[in-house]
Amino acid sequence: MASLVESSLLARYCPGISFGPGKMPAAFMASSVGPLPVLTREEVPEVAYLDPPHKSLPEFVTINARMAVCPDAKALIEELEPGRHQFFAVAIERQRSRKPILTRSGEPLQTPYYLLRFGVCLDAVWVERSDLMVSQISPGKTLVFPNPGNYGGTVLRRSATAGHHVWKGDRQCPTNLFFSDALTKEVQKRNWKGLDFTHLREE
DSSP states (O other), rough: EEEEEEEEGGGGGGOOOEOOOOOHHHHHHOSSSSSSSOOOOOGGGGGEEEEETTEESEEEEEEETEEEEEHHHHHHHHHHHSSEEEEEEEEESSSSOOOOOOOOOOOOSSSSSOOOOOOOOOOOGGGGSSSSSEEETTTEEEEEEEEOOOGOEEEHHHHHHHTOSEEEESSSSTEEEEEHHHHHHHHHHOOOOHHHHHHHEOO
């Protein structure tokens, strides 16, 4: 199995974090279709700011709506898929306060988070066996998206996902992120927060 991954809907696991006005890397504004552009360190700000009133951070957060991960999650992904993705260290601070930011365990945050730039795009959906929304973008070219009322109705081809642990969709589900079953199990076993998972069938 694999999982479709989204940011948590629980407010306590969804803190507002941003780079600040005018700091969004231009490459982040690229189309969601196709591989994401490679970024350089110079394009990614090194500091982001936590919006009040959040006191602590889960293991997965979003910065300007892009996924960032704690050091342990970065290490796990790199262990499973060495060299496939880009990670950029970003310090998370309070903009107008010296009050410490805490981890979920209650300890002061002393490490950066890592902005994750996905290095793998897959068209892995078995369209004929899935419940999907279809959008035609030009003659002969269509995109497919999970049905909002039935995300679990998306079926993946096992032959396409084999050997992958983190990927985004290409023309199939271009705005969605997927984790392998192995990665999902590790995240849930370690009780890491900040993500919601919809388990999908693979055939």
